[in-house]
């Protein structure tokens with residue numbers, strides 16, 4: 242009997258650890274600091290084993306602990322601000338001190354709780370900026386890596402009260418998450434503002450917030466056309482998006498964060514989408530490549 246129980250425990254424990262249980266199964270005090278990217282790797286192995294296409298289940302508490310630790314270790318580089326709390330989870334804004342002459346740039350992620358590779362990549366960017374003085378010389382970065390903690394905890398697009406946070410950046414629709422983020426960035430002028438997402442499309446793509454005088458094609462040139470939406474077989478009509486060129490889309494959903502960036506007069510405002518058909522590591526590499534291309538191109542061009 243007891244050996245049967247031990248066997249059942251041995252079978253169930255890995256499932257719990259890999260995110261089948263409560264999202265905080267891994268936040269137990271004895272667990273080693275679990276960084277979201279380590280978590281992403283585990284989730285990817287599991288996904289491949291089960292043949293499922295799914296974003297990594299990101300541990301909200303682990304992300305926040307990592308940010309708190311980075312801020313404590315690099316007080317000269319990182320300023321951490323809790324914009325609000327959702328069921329006890331902070332929505333953190335991270336300001337990374339850069340060259341005073343460098344342009345201000347904003348990167349946001351996790352507004353859709355199931356598009357977690359964006360969260361992992363935003364964390365990657367923060368880590369990279371801490372290490373890379375060259376990057377800090379090109380941009381004064383602000384990152385809000387996890388806008389919808391209740392959605393991330395539940396592994397769903399919507400918040401816990403079943404709202405699409407990315408439709409609430411407009412009068413009459415505000416909710417705690419959008420209100421806090423909007424209040425924080427209102428009145429700040431960004432040269433680049435970019436919101437990270439994932440879509441069930443075959444390729445990466447950039448959605449322009451407004452006319453950008455060729456900037457999106459400069460940004461997208463960092464990636465081979467075959468990895469861009471429409472790059473293999475071009476069709477302008479992509480359902481809710483319209484493509485002008487491989488990877489260069491427009492859409493008109495009201496109340497998005499990108500729309501709010503445009504209202505706030507960001508010089509360049511985008512949503513950047515990864516393909517949810519790719520593996521997590523390919524999503525991360527691709528997102529980072531396009532993000533860095535966006536930062537470098539906006540830093541270099543007027």
Ligand SMILES: [Zn+2]
Nearest residue numbers: 353356438439
């Ligand atoms: Zn999304």
